[in-house]
């Protein structure tokens with residue numbers, strides 16, 4: 217068996233053989249530390265009964281570890297130049313399927329159905345330029361992933377997991393914390409990538425909460441974003457503009473017994489749910 221893909225020697229060899237240059241536009245930063253990819257696969261909890269979904273296999277460093285653990289691996293890779301590379305680097309695994317297309321254009325639920333997936337989990341080192349759209353796409357895919365374990369830029373992880381009354385706390389923090397139990401799994405220094413990114417990374421794990429009352433997540437998301445439109449303004453001012461109705465803004469704040477001078481960043485996830493329910497469900 218050849219050396220793990222994530223070793224620096226093997227990565228360099230693959231890049232030379234295929235005349236590969238990491239593409240900034242596709243957010244390509246390849247991991248060159250085998251222990252880290254092994255840990256990520258380990259933390260994902262993926263086992264022989266799970267279909268792992270990986271977004272952006274790159275040259276296959278993490279895919280290889282997932283293929284060893286999972287029943288099967290479904291990957292999405294936007295860079296067509298990696299077709300020949302992955303065919304070669306993952307040749308010894310017959311449980312990997314790669315769709316060479318922008319994941320945002322795919323119906324993940326349908327793709328999983330087609331390969332007979334039952335238990336599914338996401339594990340990926342996400343392209344940083346498109347982290348948030350990918351997370352939304354996963355949420356909107358209406359797929360019951362057991363978990364989502366992803367490496368993201370540290371700044372993004374700080375926002376996803378931000379506490380109330382901090383500058384990182386925003387609409388996305390509220391939505392994600394409403395849907396998932398979130399755990400920071402591991403810090404990853406920028407030195408273990410080719411090319412070296414500007415910032416450190418974090419592996420973060422999302423486990424879906426089993427039950428949540430709000431079904432129209434798009435509307436909830438738009439509402440919460442509306443509350444945060446201008447952070448320095450009061451919640452009342454943002455709501456007034458969101459509803460285009462002064463009276464309604466006062467009414468919903470009164471119904472929740474929230475002071476009109478509060479700002480969105482002081483509301484907990486539960487507070488947002490209450491405000492949303494009062495607004496839309498009376």
Ligand code: SAM
Pocket residue numbers: 242243244245246247271272273274275276277278279292293294295317318319320341342343344346
């Ligand atoms: N998994 C590899 C690793 O850890 O070394 C590569 C990770 S690299 C940060 C991100 C990967 O996502 C690249 O291979 C890139 O081509 C791919 N990618 C970027 N945008 C994508 C998209 N919209 N859909 C699918 N793959 C994408």
